[in-house]
Amino acid sequence: MQGKIFDAHAHYDDAAFDQDRDAVIDKIKNNGVCGVINAGADLESSLASVELCKKHDFFYTAVGIHPLNSKNLTANYLDKLSNLIDTNKKVVAIGEVGLDYHMQPFSREKQKILFSAQLQLANDHHLPVVVHARDAGTEYFDFLKRYESRGVVHCFSGSVDLALELIKKGLYIGVGGVLTFKNAKKLVEVVKNVPLNSIVLETDCPYLAPVPFRGKRCDSSMILYVAEKLSELKALSVDEVLKVTEENARNLFGIS
Secondary structure, three states, rough: OOOOOOEEEEEOOOOOHOHHHHHHHHHHHHEEEEEEEEEEOOOHHHHHHHHHHHOOOEEEEEOOOHHHHHOOOOOOHHHHHHHHHOOOOEEEEEEEEEEEEEOOOOOHHHHHHHHHHHHHHHOOOOOOOOEEEOOOOOHHHHHHOOOOOOOEOOOOOOOHHHHHHHOOOOOEEOOOOHOOOOOOHHHOOOOOOOOHHHHOOOOOOOOOOOOOOOOOOHHHHHHHHHHHHHHHOOOOHHHHHHHHHHHHHHHHHHOO
């Protein structure tokens, strides 16, 4: 195995792993995966992510409410998230949170209220945020600037100019399997133009498996294929790419 893999965004609590979750996690650990951030999407998955962290020493979690879950919030959801943070040292971020205007019909106003509340929660607990942004233009960046948030834009799909503006504010760019797709010209240009020390590698597993596994269930070991593509674009060794992106993830999430 070349280097060590740090997966900055995964969903091992997903039902796709219900039949063989422990076996898959053992496999990725034996294949050089040294760290995983398991991201919550609602209260239930955030709690499940915390339980995974207790069971696996190289797992950490982000807890939060995905924007597409903004319509079914309990009145005390912030208190519940805050309690998870206060009672579990391996909660290292708030996420995934953000804006998603792709799916209809979802109230944009409710998403904005939810996003704002969770950005404030992150500030209150001195934690970074894991941002989900889909078809939201640069609007989500306005929120990040307003709250002076630090963190990562997961599965980045914006322009080179936006990426550079995010980096100026100390945010990281999340890059995963999409980089290996034939239609990833926009992301390829982003990766060519941003410094490696501002990139973290991620899967979003079980989704977005890289080529040659596209369409199949993804796991963290497949980041190697993303690192290989990134190494080509940056004219660096795969070892260097994995080393720097691991360091980036550890710095971002405060993991020694």
